[in-house]
Amino acid sequence: MRLDERGKQCPLPVVETRKALEAAGPGETIEVVVDNEIAVQNLRKMADHKGLEFRSEKTGEREFTAWVRAAEGGTVAAALAGQGTGEPGVAAGQGAGEPGAAEGQGAGRSGAAASQVAGEPGAAAAQASGRSDGCPAPACCPPAADGGIVAVISSNCMGQGDDTLGKLLMKGFIYALSQQEQLPRTVLLYNGGAFLSCEGSDSVEDLRELEAQGVEILTCGTCLNHYGLEGKLQVGGVTNMYEIAERMTGARLLVRP
Incomplete structure (x- = not known):
């Protein structure tokens, strides 16, 4: 795939290259043409951050070409679906070999996660909160961002x-x-x-x-x-x-x- 990013302001070259990589097949190379060296540096940083192969060269007076190679494991979407197992849907099945096993927590039936195999709705919340009345625990604040x-x-x-x-x-x-x-x-x-x-x-x-x-x-x-x-x-x-x-x-x- 070839992207012509000449004349586009930051962060468009990086954003559009990221999108192309997400749609790319395993090991596919994305060719990106830009018109300034800063854009090349930004693309290199993005590739380094993702652990992807990267190379670039000056191909004209105000033209630079960069090549970024997609991960061998497939697209980002596939990796998320397989949770690194290489099999679509394994995340949902948690390795149980059947759809919905995540919900069943390996118990072999859907809905078990909700009841924590306790047989009663709300038992999971009650166990987490230490309450015995089956009422869910009060909602807590989401964890703070970890960017320091x-x-x-x-x-x-x-x-x-x-x-x-x-x-x-x-x-x-x-x-x-x-x-x-x-x-x-x-x-x-x-x-x-x-x-x-x-x-x-x-x-x-x-x-x-x-x-x-x-x-x-x-x-x-x-x-x-x-x-x-x-x-x-x-x-x-x-x-x-x-x-x-x-x-x-x-x-x-x-x-x-």
Whole structure:
């Protein structure tokens, strides 16, 4: 399959390649044509994250071609259906060899999960809650997102007003962030925040200190292109809007200076 992603803004090349991979057959190669190196880096990161084979080359003045090979185990949908067993529907059967075995918890009849082989509706809830009246336990809150603390920085100035003061405050904030007992898991830099991780920034050393302590530093590739900062990144990696949205929606806490 060939995708022509030239002229498309981030995160479209990554999103459309992901969709193509989900629809691809086992071992099928997706060819993606883009018009900037940042898009290639974003595709490589996506492939690395999924453990997929990836290669790329410059094929024209403003043309790059990337090849991503789908997993041998089949499509994402098939993998989810088989839960890694290679057989469609095994997830539902839990290896019991018959449809609905998951509901039966291996008891050989449907509905057993609901009754936990206790023979009475609501017994599962009663067992979990320790109640004997058969009433379901009160609903609990869903578990918190496990993406940790994510610091989101969209400017090289902190606050509004005087820019000189704002830059001084931002430098102080990033230094203070590196000294916290509870560090963020990720620092996302986009728009004017992209300047902070690039050559000439007073915050590069503090960001390197954060990275040395295990904090992920990610700078928006589209922003690097827009501000002419390609090749000037001094710390961390390049990211795309899909990954930025993924980190933000998965965060337990967002910090915005």
